[in-house]
Amino acid sequence: MKRQVPLALVFIFGIFMIIQYFIPHEKSEWVYEFFLDWIYIIGIFALALGIWSLIRVSYDKIKYRRPNWQYAAITLLGLFFMILFGFDYGRHIFSAEGLRNYMFVSFFDYILIPIQATMFSLLAFFIASAAYRAFRARSALATLLLLAALIIMLRFNPYFGAVTPYIEKTAGWLLNVPNLAAKRAIIIGVGLGIVATSLKVILGIERAYLGKD
Amino acid sequence: MKRSSIIIMLVVLAMFVISWLAKASSMAGVEDHNIWHGFLITFSAFLTLAILSFLYKDNPFYKFAEHLFVGVSAAYWMSMGFWTTIVGNLIPRISNSLSAFFEVPPIADEWALLLLPDSVTFFIPVILGIMLLLRLSRNMGWISAWPLAFIVGSTAGFNLVRYLRSDFIEQVSSTFVPLLVDWQGTGHFFSHLNLNASGQFVTMAGNWVIFLGVMCGLIYFFFSKEHKGIFGFGSRVGIWILMVTFGASFGYTVMGRISLLVGRLTFLFGDWLGLIS
Amino acid sequence: MKLTFLIACCVLFLGFPVAGFAQDTPEEAQPADSITTPIPAPPGNVTAWDTENDHGHSVSLSWEPSPDDGTGLGNVIGYIVFRSDSPDGPFVDRGVQPAGASGHTDVGSKEEASQDYMADYVDYYYKVRAITADSLVFAESVMVGPVQSYGQWFNTGRIPVLVFVLCFMAITIFFIQKAKSGANLFVRRLAGIEAVDEAIGRATEMGKPILYVLGLGTAADIATIASYTILGRVAKKIAEYQTGLIVPCYDPITMTVAQETVKTAYMDAGRPDAYNEDMVYFVTQSQFAYVAAVNGTMLRERPATNIYMGKFYAESLILAETGALAGSIQIAGTDEIAQIPFFVVACDYTLIGEELYAASAYLGREPLLLGSLKAQDYAKAAVIILAILGVIAMNVGLDGFKDLFYISN
């Protein structure tokens, strides 16, 4: 029971979705859209699990005075207030208006957005440090990597006078031709990997995700 | 806490308050609630700098921003999910009284035409969801595998066909390119050093590179064959082309990343300090 | 290019109201110095039929462009398709095609509620109007119909996919059987995978934990499922070596599954006692908040090894660089093409694309998994052969060969 039912479910639904793909008829479309809805809904229940785990981990941190426990309190406070704002709208408790709650929006605009944008902008620095650290002519391959990157990065550099146009064209060619070839090779490989893995899942060969290995 | 760090804290706090007041006074008259807005902008500037400070080393300000970010964002997605999916999608289908409570119009759409009426069919995901929650219980935990099985199974089937089509068949058929095209001169190749796609000559050369590139790339991905001899040569060429591509895309991304940074500079210098109009 | 463009047009012009031009009333449409347009010839030989391979609620039309489209008077700038549910109207416009077009697909809504609703098994009548730049000057074709729309039960346009699905299933199952029967299958070494063992060993010596990042995928992403298998193997070894394991999760379902995977791994290793729920925890479902938290963990816990397997997006480089800063050995694997370069640059070992999917088979050395690996290789061989044949066909002008792979909708 514990082992067999899940594998049976996986097989049934997997095969069904494959067949569904070849049936354009409305009826099959309905079932298909249905399943997608279900997955979203289940996802929300799972989110509750997630939040629970987040709260428990933070709470334990504080309870057992683990290193940086004070910050866990900040997490919990942020969580608590944001949920409060998200669910409450003045007198009008529990209404989707919560998403338009003034504080909810301000938290989004002045806390989430700036931190998000800044985390993203860290990439500017990390891309530089990664380049400095890793682009070394250690081996033939590393040198290829290095040269390709240099050519692209020099493509609009004016300090080479007459040479620049050549660099630019080469860069353009690199981006249009070998790039396309390599990407296509990878895509085909990935496609095969995905197809094979899905098949293994449906056939119950790949089952680590059920905790059965 | 060390004395020095306390001092730093106080200094930062002082600077925060000063810039808040400055911002607020600068906005006086221009905006109502200028005190509050001044605070918000100063606070987001503070958070911005706190995150950037991570580049030097992990520090209390980063920890503060990080933990705040985690809590608030988790709650954000929670609220979003609740209102859009549960209230927006589920409630209207399963119960009129509930949808009345949440002030959403009940939906009774053509699902009803299918085997079961809506309200029933839409209880299934609820039940599956509850099964998932059961994993918190010691002895009923195993049942949480059922909803997972449903999700994984159906998405596996879903992915199998779609990826076979988009990532396999369609990619393969698009490698069928003419390698021998009748000569029509070199186009802009020499006149404008245009290597992009100009002229028959370059197109043809390009097609050859693409075709051979794909072949060698695929050879590189062979797992069950020793990479020796001609096969080994193919896979070596394959990995070369991969490396060139990786280098190229790395170099190409730099520009976009820098403009992200410029965006933050605009916030700091423009919106916050008001140095740049 | 051309094709996509035409499709773009169809989409764009769908449901273009005659009003679009009709609203230019004669006064303003006929300015003093403008020339009066002569009436063009109508489009000829209009045919209408139920659109194939769809869920119904749609009818396709084709016609011969008006002689004055491009040639002749050359004043036709487009065609408007009209539909009615009775031969004597009223006719409503169902979309516009630009000059040169010779077909149109009239797609209605399947929702009875919407006013665009198009019922199945109902008689419809069509006519096509050739329009000129002058809204008052046009020519209408003869009416066609009745025609009914209905849904199909099999999509013939997708036969190529079906063929490939069956072939692939066949070879996979064949090799799995072969593997079961104990034929030993050679697999070349994969540096990234061999690194995993030594990495775990190193972690044990240093007495530091291992950080395993499942990426931003959900349980629905196959990359994540492959990652679970790897996580399972890694966790088992970790349990044996009694090293620490940290698995911060981005997606709640992913977390649930990962907990299950790790728990079982510890049981298989015979150390259920060593497992604790907090090894696998949820952070948040916001991309950069997740990254911020993982970054913090890297610098505070200083894991000996970071393993990134699954779906990654822009955050890949942030993670990998912070990991390098913390001095951890880093092993990455993803099928996100855009992110592979960053892992290749910043990590010690990277599994490129398909290698991620091969990894589970490597770690397990299970005949079943190896069997499917063999099948993948044969599929690749097939691709190479097909590609060569295709290229030859293209060059000798057998364009028909490419059509074998053509998938309509």
Added chain:
Amino acid sequence: MNIFDRMMSFDRRWVFLFLALVCVITYVAKFSVPIVTTYEVESIYNRVESLNEGDILFLGIDYDPNALAELHPMAYAIAEHAFRKKLKVLFVTLSQNGPGMADQAIRDLTDSLRQDRTYNGVFYPGREIVNGEDYVFLGYKPYPGLVILGMGQNFRIPFPTDYYGTPLDSIPMMKGVLNYDQVKCVIDLAAGNVADMWIVYGAGRYNVPLALGMTGVMGADYYPFLNSGQVFGLMGGLLGAAQYEQLADNPGPAKDGMRIQLYAHITIILFILMGNIGFLVTRRKNGV
């Protein structure tokens, strides 16, 4: 630890610091950097340059706010160039959010043209550009393909009046201007498939001399049309815009952006080179 070892093993914080400094400095200090121009942009500039006073230039503002950063600078540079040469400009937008942006561009240009300026050594006295005399803004109409075809017959069919409601016939600039035949060239700044429609209908059906300005990402896909001669010029993204600003000797936002980009790139390249010099030298010394 000698100089070369040091070159190899900078603490990454130095890289961060340098990059940050370079970005901030180049962001704040508004100095101008040379931009290497390519023939696909030069040919657009030269075409506009070659037109005579009173000729009509057709400028399509077919992008929406999210492509603003890349395409707006092009619009400003081209229009300014045209107005300084006393050309007449016909603005049209086939993108829903276009009108607002075109209108804003026109207003800004009216202001900037009041000032005296010297471009490429030629002195241009400031002047008042007049709606209806120097430019006409036809506004927006849906269904680009048909509008482009319609304008090929007569501008008055899709646009009986201009954006501000004046009938075309009562606009001096439009006197005798019937369709593309009276337009010297069309420059379309597009962030979508409108560009394709201009190629197929504009260039294909009415063979108007067409040039395109696109976002950086799109740029590469349109070279084939350049080589087949369907378009005479191509501007891609910030880089293309900066090139035009360079050619027109009229530095603007694009060149500002490129200045930061250029120096950020150079910084990174220098670090890479340093690392490699250090690496190669030490390796030779260690005789590996």
